[in-house]
Amino acid sequence: MAQFGFTGRRRPPRDDLPPGQYDVGTEWPVLTAEVTPQIDPQRWTMSVDGLVEHPTTWSWDEMHALPPSVYEGPIHCVTTWSKFGTTFEGVSVDVLLDAAAPTAEASHVLATSTTGYTTNLPLEHVRGGQAWVVWSFDGKPLTHDHGGPVRLLVPHLYFWKSAKWVTRLTLLDHDQHGFWERNGYHDLGDPWREQRYQGD
Ligand SMILES: Nc1nc2c(c(=O)[nH]1)N[C@H]1C(S)=C(S)[C@@H](COP(=O)(O)O)O[C@H]1N2
Ligand SMILES: [Mo]
Numbered sequence: 001m002a003q004f005g006f007t008g009r010r011r012p013p014r015d016d017l018p019p020g021q022y023d024v025g026t027e028w029p030v031l032t033a034e035v036t037p038q039i040d041p042q043r044w045t046m047s048v049d050g051l052v053e054h055p056t057t058w059s060w061d062e063m064h065a066l067p068p069s070v071y072e073g074p075i076h077c078v079t080t081w082s083k084f085g086t087t088f089e090g091v092s093v094d095v096l097l098d099a100a101a102p103t104a105e106a107s108h109v110l111a112t113s114t115t116g117y118t119t120n121l122p123l124e125h126v127r128g129g130q131a132w133v134v135w136s137f138d139g140k141p142l143t144h145d146h147g148g149p150v151r152l153l154v155p156h157l158y159f160w161k162s163a164k165w166v167t168r169l170t171l172l173d174h175d176q177h178g179f180w181e182r183n184g185y186h187d188l189g190d191p192w193r194e195q196r197y198q199g200d
Contacts, residue, residue: 093152
């Protein structure tokens with residue numbers, strides 16, 4: 001019998017699938033380089049520091065008092081899976097940046113997790129409704145495996161930029177490599193331009 005169509009878990013291509021990616025469907029793979037921390041939300045804090053007028057730290061309760069914001073759409077992992085129709089809830093990074101007020105020199109952000117995981121981003125890519133700090137997925141608390149209690153979400157870039165267990169955003173006047181970028185991954189990581197590795 002003629003073989004056509006798709007095999008295994010590969011689903012038909014869709015026009016919102018970036019190059020080299022496949023649709024993982026309802027699965028959600030866990031990709032973690034370090035030991036998964038078990039963080040008590042009441043002991044977690046979120047800070048915005050570095051080149052800002054007002055370095056600010058929020059507690060769990062203070063974060064939840066900020067205006068809520070929802071992301072609905074896909075996420076794209078550099079290991080080639082994309083997941084469509086995700087819903088994350090949290091706050092927009094814009095709200096945090098508005099409070100901390102980056103200085104005119106600030107051009108990049110280094111996100112840091114409680115575990116020491118880091119990732120770098122141009123400031124313009126976490127502004128304008130493009131990035132969130134999230135604590136819920138599909139209406140349920142984010143599990144520890146997926147970065148709970150709180151992770152960064154920058155869904156227009158490859159998912160390694162979305163630091164799990166995020167605790168700090170540091171504004172810098174230069175780009176500073178994070179964990180995967182030091183190991184050869186791209187500084188920006190735009191899935192539509194297939195920026196997987198340095199030089200792509
Ligand atoms: N702290 C931390 N954040 C991380 C990672 C990690 O290893 N540690 N992996 C990154 C990578 S490579 C991906 S694809 C996503 C995976 O998120 P998930 O495990 O919720 O799918 O988290 C990103 N954030
Ligand atoms: Mo990844």
